[in-house]
Each structure stands twice: as C-alpha cells, then as structure tokens.
Amino acid sequence: MSAAARAWAWLRHNALPIYAGLAVAYMLIPIVVIAVFSFGDTPKDKLTFTLDDGFTWEYWRTMFDIPELNDALSTSLRLAFFSTLISTAIGTAMAIALVRHRFRGKRLANLLIVIPMATPEVVIGASLLSMFIYYTFALGFTTLLIAHVMFSISFVVVVVRSRLIGFDRNLEEAAADLGASPLTTFRTVTLPLLAPGVIAAALLAFALSIDDFVISNFNSGTTVTFPLYVYGVSLRGIPVQVNALATLLFLVAVIAVSLVLVQQRRAERMAAVQPEAEPDGPIPLPGTAATQ
Amino acid sequence: MRSLKQRLVPFWLLGPGLLWLIFFFVVPMYFMGELALYSGSLRSGFELTWAFENFPNALSGHEEQILRSFFYAGTATLLCLLIGYPLAYAIAFRAGRFKTLLLFAVIAPFFTTYLIRTIAWKTILSDDSPVVSVLQTLSLTPGDGRVLATSGAVIAGLTYNFLPFMILPLYANLERLDLRLVEAAKDLYSSSRTAFLKVTLPLTMPGIVAGVLLTFIPAFGDYINAELLGGTGQAMIGNVIQSLYLNQRNYPEAAALSFLMMALILVIVLVYIRFAGTEAFMGDEDDAEGAK
Numbered sequence: 001m002s003a004a005a006r007a008w009a010w011l012r013h014n015a016l017p018i019y020a021g022l023a024v025a026y027m028l029i030p031i032v033v034i035a036v037f038s039f040g041d042t043p044k045d046k047l048t049f050t051l052d053d054g055f056t057w058e059y060w061r062t063m064f065d066i067p068e069l070n071d072a073l074s075t076s077l078r079l080a081f082f083s084t085l086i087s088t089a090i091g092t093a094m095a096i097a098l099v100r101h102r103f104r105g106k107r108l109a110n111l112l113i114v115i116p117m118a119t120p121e122v123v124i125g126a127s128l129l130s131m132f133i134y135y136t137f138a139l140g141f142t143t144l145l146i147a148h149v150m151f152s153i154s155f156v157v158v159v160v161r162s163r164l165i166g167f168d169r170n171l172e173e174a175a176a177d178l179g180a181s182p183l184t185t186f187r188t189v190t191l192p193l194l195a196p197g198v199i200a201a202a203l204l205a206f207a208l209s210i211d212d213f214v215i216s217n218f219n220s221g222t223t224v225t226f227p228l229y230v231y232g233v234s235l236r237g238i239p240v241q242v243n244a245l246a247t248l249l250f251l252v253a254v255i256a257v258s259l260v261l262v263q264q265r266r267a268e269r270m271a272a273v274q275p276e277a278e279p280d281g282p283i284p285l286p287g288t289a290a291t292q
Numbered sequence: 293m294r295s296l297k298q299r300l301v302p303f304w305l306l307g308p309g310l311l312w313l314i315f316f317f318v319v320p321m322y323f324m325g326e327l328a329l330y331s332g333s334l335r336s337g338f339e340l341t342w343a344f345e346n347f348p349n350a351l352s353g354h355e356e357q358i359l360r361s362f363f364y365a366g367t368a369t370l371l372c373l374l375i376g377y378p379l380a381y382a383i384a385f386r387a388g389r390f391k392t393l394l395l396f397a398v399i400a401p402f403f404t405t406y407l408i409r410t411i412a413w414k415t416i417l418s419d420d421s422p423v424v425s426v427l428q429t430l431s432l433t434p435g436d437g438r439v440l441a442t443s444g445a446v447i448a449g450l451t452y453n454f455l456p457f458m459i460l461p462l463y464a465n466l467e468r469l470d471l472r473l474v475e476a477a478k479d480l481y482s483s484s485r486t487a488f489l490k491v492t493l494p495l496t497m498p499g500i501v502a503g504v505l506l507t508f509i510p511a512f513g514d515y516i517n518a519e520l521l522g523g524t525g526q527a528m529i530g531n532v533i534q535s536l537y538l539n540q541r542n543y544p545e546a547a548a549l550s551f552l553m554m555a556l557i558l559v560i561v562l563v564y565i566r567f568a569g570t571e572a573f574m575g576d577e578d579d580a581e582g583a584k
C-alpha cells in the first residue's frame with residue numbers, strides 16, 4: 001500500500017474524531033483569542049492579531065483601574081446576586097410542585113415556563129419596555145432586576161426539575177420508616193440530594209444575568225451593567241483590561257462548574273440505590289449503596 | 293380524599309413564579325400589542341387609535357430585513373446541524389473518557405460574555421488577521437478582500453453563537469439511542485450508510501427538530517451579530533426593532549414588528565409542542581402523567 005493510500009485510509013478511519021476536533025476548536029478559538037489578547041501590549045484603539053509588541057501583565061495588574069468599568073462590574077454582580085437569589089428560590093419551589101404534586105392546570109404551567117425560553121430576547125426586552133413605558137415606570141436597577149428574574153426562572157425550573165425526576169423517593173420513605181420526622185427527612189435526605197441541582201441552577205441563573213445584554217439594553221435606563229459598558233466602549237475601542245476581566249470571569253466560571261460537577265457525581269453515587277435488586281432485603285443505606 | 297390544605301400546596305409553591313411570569317412576561321406582551329395600535333410620534337405624543345394598519349405598514353417597510361433574517365438564521369441553523377451532528381455523535385459514542393471534557397468544551401463559550409465573544413470574532417475576521425489572509429489566498433473572500441461587514445461574517449457569528457443550542461439537544465437524543473438497533477441493521481447486511489439513514493437518523497429526528505428550533509428562534513431575533521460583524525447592508529429584523537425602539541422611538545411601529553415576530557414564533561413553538569410535548573425545552577420527559 002502506498003503512503004498516500006495509507007494516509008487516505010487513516011484519514012477515512014479517523015474522519016469523525018478529526019471533524020469533532022475541528023468543531024471543538026471552532027468553539028474555543030474566540031476564548032483563546034480573548035485570553036491571549038489580555039497579555040498583548042497592543043495600542044489601545046486597535047486590536048491586531050499580533051503579540052509583536054510583547055507579552056505583558058500590565059492589563060491584569062490594572063484590571064480594576066478603570067472607574068466606569070468597576071462601577072459596571074459591581075452593578076452586574078449586585079444584579080446577578082439578587083436575581084439569582086430570587087429566581088432560584090421561586091424556580092426551585094415551582095420545580096418541586098411540578099414533579100411532586102398533581103394538580104389541575106399543570107400543562108398550562110409547563111407551557112408558561114417553556115415559552116419564555118423559546119422567545120427571542122429582543123421580544124422579551126421590547127415587551128417589558130412597552131409595559132414600563134405605559135406605566136411611565138423609571139428604568140434602572142429595579143426594572144433590570146424584574147427582567148433578569150423573569151428570564152432566569154424557566155432555566156432554574158428546568159435544571160432543578162431534571163434533578164428531581166431522577167430522585168429516588170425510596171430514600172425519603174426509608175428515612176420516614178426509620179422514624180425521622182418530615183422536617184428531619186427533608187433536612188438530612190432531600191436537601192443534600194437536591195443541593196447539587198439547586199446550586200447548578202443558581203450558577204446558571206448567575207451566568208445568564210451577568211451575560212445578558214439584549215434584554216438589559218431595553219430596560220436599563222441610565223444604569224450600566226458589564227455587557228452594556230462593553231457595548232458602549234466597543235464603538236470607540238475596548239480597553240484591554242476588558243479581555244483580562246473576561247478571562248478571569250471565564251476561569252472563575254470553569255472552577256465553579258467543575259466543583260458542582262464533582263459534587264453532583266458524589267451525590268449520584270450516594271443515591272445509586274437499586275431497590276429492585278433485593279426487593280425484600282434490608283433497606284440499603286446511602287453510604288453502602290455504591291459498594292454493592 | 294386529600295384535605296383542601298394539602299391540595300393547595302402545589303399552588304403555594306407555584307404561585308410566586310407563575311405570578312412573576314404572568315406579570316412580567318404575559319402582561320407585557322399585552323402592552324406591546326396595545327402599543328402597536330397607537331399612532332402619533334414622540335413629538336406630538338402617542339394616542340391609542342386602534343391603528344390596525346400599523347401591522348401591515350410595519351411589515352411592508354421591512355421585507356428586506358425580514359427575508360434576510362430568515363435566510364441568515366436558516367443558513368446558520370443548517371451549518372449548526374452540519375457541524376453539531378457529527379460532534380454530538382462523536383461525544384456520545386466515540387469520546388470514551390473524554391466525554392465530560394468535550395461536553396465541557398461545548399458549553400465553555402457560555403462562560404464568557406456573549407458580547408465579548410462576538411467582539412473576539414470581529415478581531416478574528418478583521419482585515420489584517422491571518423484567518424482573512426488565508427481566505428484571501430483561497431479566493432474565498434469577495435472582491436475587495438474583506439470578510440467583516442459581509443453576510444458571511446454575520447452567518448459565521450450566528451453559527452458560532454448558537455452552536456451549543458444545537459449540540460446539547462442532539463447529544464441528549466443520541467445518548468439514548470440503542471446502538472443494538474444499528475448493529476442489527478448491519479447484521480442484516482445494510483451498509484454503514486444505509487444503517488445511518490434508515491436507523492440512526494430517524495431515531496434522532498426529535499433531537500434534530502429540537503435543536504433546529506432552539507437554534508433558529510434565537511438566531512432569527514438576534515441583532516448583535518449583524519450589528520458587530522455586519523455592515524449597513526446586513527441589518528436583520530432584530531436590528532430594526534432595536535433601532536425603532538431605542539433610537540428612533542417610533543414605539544407603535546417597533547411594537548407592531550415585535551408583536552408579529554412573537555406571534556410567528558408562538559405558532560411555531562405551539563405546533564411543535566402539540567406534536568412533541570415540552571420535552572425538548574424541559575430536558576426530561578414529563579412524568580406528570582405517570583406519577584403515582
């Protein structure tokens with residue numbers, strides 16, 4: 001077999017992994033570009049593709065030296081904090097109702113939760129603005145908070161709900177059989193198993209809020225969030241510190257998500273009870289289940 | 293018979309969330325619809341005149357942007373499917389221990405701000421970037437050798453930004469695929485291609501439809517990509533709505549356009565839910581009917 005034929009055969013055999021690798025590269029390129037540029041000593045008004053001017057830590061050191069950027073970032077963090085708190089509490093309660101209870105109108109409730117996720121952001125932003133205009137409601141932090149909680153709720157419900165569906169209720173019944181009060185059962189069994197789902201939902205809500213530009217753009221008034229600041233300066237050249245900050249936020253998010261993943265795995269192992277294996281046998285305890 | 297108090301529990305749990313969604317999602321849609329029936333201008337003041345002609349008028353002024361939105365979002369959705377399906381397939385069946393890492397790479401773009409990612413693409417596609425010089429060498433650029441401010445740049449941006457929305461439902465669907473069915477087809481002497489076309493593809497159709505919806509809808513309403521990566525000739529319908537609301541403050545026309553977009557998307561989503569349920573958006577099948 002000639003070299004060319006061998007190469008062709010190899011290529012054919014590995015076509016899928018190669019294609020997948022290229023696709024992943026496509027998804028990661030902009031992130032790499034942002035990170036690399038945060039070290040680039042480039043002229044402030046021009047983003048070129050070279051690092052000829054040298055590597056520098058300057059923009060990481062001076063990350064918090066731009067007052068407007070700091071204000072925008074602290075507004076965003078405050079907004080994301082309150083939005084996460086409210087939407088996670090409300091959304092978790094909804095998810096519990098949807099999975100654990102039977103009631104009339106469940107289908108309608110599901111629809112009301114799903115449709116906002118399928119609505120383009122520009123329509124959500126525009127409709128809220130229409131209502132605020134009608135009531136001549138002053139745009140600002142409050143209207144942003146209302147909007148952010150609104151678009152986060154559905155995602156929180158989805159995440160917590162999928163966690164609850166995979167939840168083994170036998171564990172709670174076992175706790176009750178062993179004499180635990182409903183409150184103790186909730187505190188010692190339900191909550192630890194549910195926690196990773198709630199934390200994942202809260203992280204998602206936080207990320208959605210920090211990231212949102214379109215809906216905020218409609219309802220911010222003169223309040224400036226991090227994305228709104230970036231948009232404002234993008235027209236006249238973005239300070240390189242923004243790249244450093246974006247990279248930092250990326251790293252924080254990666255670490256947070258990794259921690260949640262690890263925690264989730266642990267909870268899954270804990271809940272990996274197989275009651276059908278020994279229907280009449282002793283009730284498996286959470287700690288011993290994984291070793292069976 | 294459960295007591296009244298018990299039966300009210302789900303409504304207490306759902307209440308805050310449902311009220312939030314009703315007051316800040318459903319009601320604003322009503323106000324947007326009403327605003328669309330006003331006439332007047334910012335200077336003379338707006339007045340409710342039941343101006344139903346606003347709807348056809350809003351459409352007739354912007355056929356170009358509407359058609360362009362369909363074309364851009366449609367092309368981007370198709371590209372997402374072509375890039376995303378093999379990738380989702382590779383993650384589901386060929387990734388081995390790299391599975392979690394690859395899934396992580398797919399959602400990694402969400403950890404950086406949408407706006408900053410798109411600005412990074414602006415850098416990548418700028419006139420003096422190596423990517424563009426490669427494209428120029430391959431004669432893949434239009435006459436003047438520029439990539440920015442072309443339809444191609446906007447479609448590339450849309451494809452990039454909405455790719456995870458295609459991959460995740462595809463992956464969720466592929467992962468549940470019973471590979472024994474594909475083996476059975478091969479045992480019955482079907483070629484790999486026939487087995488794919490007759491077994492794998494039809495079984496993963498729900499994931500494809502869900503991915504197409506979740507990609508097309510936000511891409512159709514998007515205006516960031518067209519604004520940052522396009523020029524004056526690449527405006528989409530989202531740009532028109534944004535500009536009419538926030539710059540020209542022609543609220544009735546803006547509301548009419550936005551309301552029509554919502555109506556179109558609502559029809560698509562409701563038809564889809566009618567046939568496939570809320571599964572694609574909720575992540576898991578709704579076990580409400582099967583709950584004991």
